[in-house]
Amino acid sequence: MSKTYTIAVIPGDGIGKEVTPWARKALEKAAQGVADFTYEPFDLGAERYLRDGAILPDDELERIKKTDAILLGAVGDPRIKAGILERGLLLKLRFALDQYVNLRPSKLYKGVTSPLANPGDIDFVVVREGTEGLYCGAGGAVRRGTPQEVATEVSINTAYGVERVVRYAFDLAMKRRKHVTLVHKKNVLVNAGDMWQRIVDRVGEEYPEVTHDYSHIDAATIYLVSDPSRFDVILTDNLFGDILTDEAGAVVGGVGYSASGCINASNEYPSMFEPIHGSAPDIAGKGIANPTAAILSAAMLLEHLGFDDAAKRIHAAVEADIAELGSTARTTEQVGEDILARI
Amino acid sequence: MSKTYTIAVIPGDGIGKEVTPWARKALEKAAQGVADFTYEPFDLGAERYLRDGAILPDDELERIKKTDAILLGAVGDPRIKAGILERGLLLKLRFALDQYVNLRPSKLYKGVTSPLANPGDIDFVVVREGTEGLYCGAGGAVRRGTPQEVATEVSINTAYGVERVVRYAFDLAMKRRKHVTLVHKKNVLVNAGDMWQRIVDRVGEEYPEVTHDYSHIDAATIYLVSDPSRFDVILTDNLFGDILTDEAGAVVGGVGYSASGCINASNEYPSMFEPIHGSAPDIAGKGIANPTAAILSAAMLLEHLGFDDAAKRIHAAVEADIAELGSTARTTEQVGEDILARI
Ligand SMILES: CC(C)[C@H](C(=O)O)[C@@H](O)C(=O)O
Ligand SMILES: CC(C)[C@H](C(=O)O)[C@@H](O)C(=O)O
Numbered sequence: 236m237s238k239t240y241t242i243a244v245i246p247g248d249g250i251g252k253e254v255t256p257w258a259r260k261a262l263e264k265a266a267q268g269v270a271d272f273t274y275e276p277f278d279l280g281a282e283r284y285l286r287d288g289a290i291l292p293d294d295e296l297e298r299i300k301k302t303d304a305i306l307l308g309a310v311g312d313p314r315i316k317a318g319i320l321e322r323g324l325l326l327k328l329r330f331a332l333d334q335y336v337n338l339r340p341s342k343l344y345k346g347v348t349s350p351l352a353n354p355g356d357i358d359f360v361v362v363r364e365g366t367e368g369l370y371c372g373a374g375g376a377v378r379r380g381t382p383q384e385v386a387t388e389v390s391i392n393t394a395y396g397v398e399r400v401v402r403y404a405f406d407l408a409m410k411r412r413k414h415v416t417l418v419h420k421k422n423v424l425v426n427a428g429d430m431w432q433r434i435v436d437r438v439g440e441e442y443p444e445v446t447h448d449y450s451h452i453d454a455a456t457i458y459l460v461s462d463p464s465r466f467d468v469i470l471t472d473n474l475f476g477d478i479l480t481d482e483a484g485a486v487v488g489g490v491g492y493s494a495s496g497c498i499n500a501s502n503e504y505p506s507m508f509e510p511i512h513g514s515a516p517d518i519a520g521k522g523i524a525n526p527t528a529a530i531l532s533a534a535m536l537l538e539h540l541g542f543d544d545a546a547k548r549i550h551a552a553v554e555a556d557i558a559e560l561g562s563t564a565r566t567t568e569q570v571g572e573d574i575l576a577r578i
Numbered sequence: 579m580s581k582t583y584t585i586a587v588i589p590g591d592g593i594g595k596e597v598t599p600w601a602r603k604a605l606e607k608a609a610q611g612v613a614d615f616t617y618e619p620f621d622l623g624a625e626r627y628l629r630d631g632a633i634l635p636d637d638e639l640e641r642i643k644k645t646d647a648i649l650l651g652a653v654g655d656p657r658i659k660a661g662i663l664e665r666g667l668l669l670k671l672r673f674a675l676d677q678y679v680n681l682r683p684s685k686l687y688k689g690v691t692s693p694l695a696n697p698g699d700i701d702f703v704v705v706r707e708g709t710e711g712l713y714c715g716a717g718g719a720v721r722r723g724t725p726q727e728v729a730t731e732v733s734i735n736t737a738y739g740v741e742r743v744v745r746y747a748f749d750l751a752m753k754r755r756k757h758v759t760l761v762h763k764k765n766v767l768v769n770a771g772d773m774w775q776r777i778v779d780r781v782g783e784e785y786p787e788v789t790h791d792y793s794h795i796d797a798a799t800i801y802l803v804s805d806p807s808r809f810d811v812i813l814t815d816n817l818f819g820d821i822l823t824d825e826a827g828a829v830v831g832g833v834g835y836s837a838s839g840c841i842n843a844s845n846e847y848p849s850m851f852e853p854i855h856g857s858a859p860d861i862a863g864k865g866i867a868n869p870t871a872a873i874l875s876a877a878m879l880l881e882h883l884g885f886d887d888a889a890k891r892i893h894a895a896v897e898a899d900i901a902e903l904g905s906t907a908r909t910t911e912q913v914g915e916d917i918l919a920r921i
Contacts, residue, residue: 311765318768326766350803352695369767374733376769380776384737386769390717394727420817422654423669424712425661426719426729433723453824454856456799460693460828474763478821481796485803513797 239271240540243302243505247280248320249514250524251308257526257571258306258508261552262533264578265545275302279324281312290323296331304536305332305507308529309514322372329365332504334497335396336403337363337473338535339480339511341463344554346561347488351460357487359466360411362404363476365497367396368427370473392427392472397434403500404470405442414467415439415447418455418475427472435470455479459486480511491524492557494531496539506539508532526571527553552577582614583883586645586848590623591663592857593867594651600869600914601649601851604895605876607921608888618645622667624655633666639674647879648850651872652857665715672708675847677840678739679746680706680816681878682823682854684806687897689904690831694803700830702809703754705747706819708840710739711770713816735770735815740777746843747813748785757810758782758790761798761818770815778813798822802829823854834867835900837874839882849882851875869914870896895920 242262246255259274266272277295284290299305310325311317328334343349343357373389408415417435421428432449439447450458452475458465459482471479484490490512497507510528518524534549556574565573585605589598602617609615620638627633642648653668654660671677686692686700716732751758760778764771775792782790793801795818801808802825814822827833833855840850853871861867877892899917908916 317765317771321765322768348695350694350696352691352693369731369733374767374769376773378737379773382737382741384773386735386773388712388733388735388767388770390712390731390733392729392731394721394725398725420820422660422664423817423820424717424731425665426717427731428660430719430722430727430729453820456821456825457828457833460803460825461832474766477763477766477796478799482799482803482825485800489804490800 239273240303241301242272242274242536243277243299243305244274245277245279245305246308247310247514248312249309249516249519250512251280251310251514253519253522253524253567254510254526254529255306255308257567258529258533260571260575261530261549261578262306262536264575265533265537265548266542269542269545270540280310281315281320284315284320290320291327299328300332300504302505304505304540306533306536307507307509309510309512311514313516326370328507329497332499332507333366334499334504334507335364335366335400336496336498336500337365337476338496338498339363339476339483339493341480341483341487341493343487344492344557344561346558347492348562349486349488351486354486355464357463359463359469359483360407361469361471361476361480361483362400362407363480364396364400364472367392368473390424390427392430394430394434397431398438399500401434401438401470404468405438405445408445408468409442412467413445415445416466416469417447417449418452418469418471418479419449420452420475421449422451431472452478456482459483484511490528492527492531494528494535496532496535498539508536508539522566522568524567526567527557527574530571530574548578582616583646584644585615585617585879586620586642586648587617588620588622588648589651590653590857591655592652592859592862593855594623594653594857596862596865596867596910597853597869597872598649598651600910601872601876603914603918604873604892604921605649605879607918608876608880608891609885612885612888613883623653624658624663627658627663633663634670642671643675643847645848647848647883649876649879650850650852652853652855654857656859669713671850672840675842675850676709677842677847677850678707678709678743679839679841679843680708680819681839681841682706682819682826682836684823684826684830684836686830687835687900687904689901690835691905692829692831694829697829698807700806702806702812702826703750704812704814704819704823704826705743705750706823707739707743707815710735711816733767733770735773737773737777740774741781742843744777744781744813747811748781748788751788751811752785755810756788758788759809759812760790760792761795761812761814761822762792763795763818764792765794774815795821799825802826827854833871835870835874837871837878839875839878841882851879851882865909865911867910869910870900870917873914873917891921
């Protein structure tokens, strides 16, 4: 008797709605005979907000909490003031579900053209803290709209929050090439940076096989362009992780190939899997968005639930598809069908 | 009777000490017959700190305030805890001298190999705010070293501080291709981001010939790799500017070609000119650091003082040198002499 897993599906906005169905189909096909899934769709995002003003009602959040995992598309719509959906829906989910590990692998697939002249072998994972830092929503403004306006943003960092994500990064490094690079800006953000460094040094002692080094965020953006092969596991805070993973997406040939997991590694709440690209209003509705990143996020979901073989089937299908057809212009549906056929 | 300008020279640490003499020689030669310079050297940086504990004594800061401009090399030394020299010397100068415009041009010179496969024409300027944001030094820590430690960093942004740098960016755009891109993260940092956007929109109305758009910092790091030609003037805050200009340096073939000015545009205090590269402890002392960025910072200094023709002589010499010898391995001295010979 295999357990039935309930997956919350939140396609969200723009191309999120176009790529998420393919993530679901890939999940279904890869897990055939291995696990049963039921899907609970959630109508959340711009359309819903414009229709009835709801962003993430409490009862829907409670229902999401009861699922086993979440497939998310993308959040953001140009008709709505920046921040409302991002903070009210996407970040609210990450925070309410305590998804403290934002896991973002970057890999240059065979068949993908990197914008770099000599990309080398690129295969690293960014472990981005997901529940602290400048993303807390702390800060405010006084005398808004006057010449005396002052606006603040506060980055809150706790030893508790940092240590758990640091441990995750070292555990992950043990399964990989055993190297962790802490990225921060400790020469300027001395309070938070110093705490991160101390915790990395202390936890690192428990992992004698794992080497670790440090890079300022500004230098790290250089290395991603000049020498991306140097990285194995990049460990960083919420904002720096946001920045680095988009740049990394560009370096591996476009965010269309980059998936991510927002992981509650203590398994109290469901984890969430999403492509790292956004809602891409400029190409939304045209049926040309690449569903590969969404499909790869389904593979991350399967891995998270322990179905490694099913996840591998998706990875193998994606790799074969890109190697053969990666440079061909295809519609969303074509890419989706092509990958599905190989699973 | 031409006025004599006093230039404070702060070589600082590591390769800063190796490249700054060439900036000074280039300045001298380019300005021959146009202006007289005297140089006031300041022994500030790691050696001084290790010797007598001084970082930037008040009386030296007062003497620096009386100069007409500052040539700085680089600050930072691995023997000293991160943040001490950076905050105590470099950032203290930027803040005490109210250098609110951190001006960082990025240009792909003919003869330089970009790490990008198809770099296109790259020629933009980052206007980075220099006296606010996360660089204020606001923030702290409680229960340091315990499992209950909390560390904060506070970004302080004022309408006063933002508006003056926004105006500078629009004025600069008028002399260039008339386009400003605001870079921020207004979907997360809603207080500061919203203020920046409102001020850009309002000031932008006074410049009907200048178009402006907006990019999130994460997306901007993608564009720098995938389509850097799109940018003319990038306008951003202190931290995002730090990150973007290092990535931009990589994209134009290395920070060895990137100079910067820390400008007090109201001319109450001297402005400071420095290469954007750091002290590079890994290559310091070997005589192989490229002095080009330092020499270009001397050109920025000349422009700032109104000696446009002298500045152009340096630019022309550097461009000719790179076009002919840019890909040849040379020592610091060789590059310095080669450029000097062309001025
Ligand atoms: C949409 C935005 C709030 C989000 C973030 O900044 O985390 C996105 O850029 C991401 O990286 O998932
Ligand atoms: C050394 C450091 C404090 C400095 C900064 O962050 O501004 C440097 O990276 C720069 O860009 O000039």
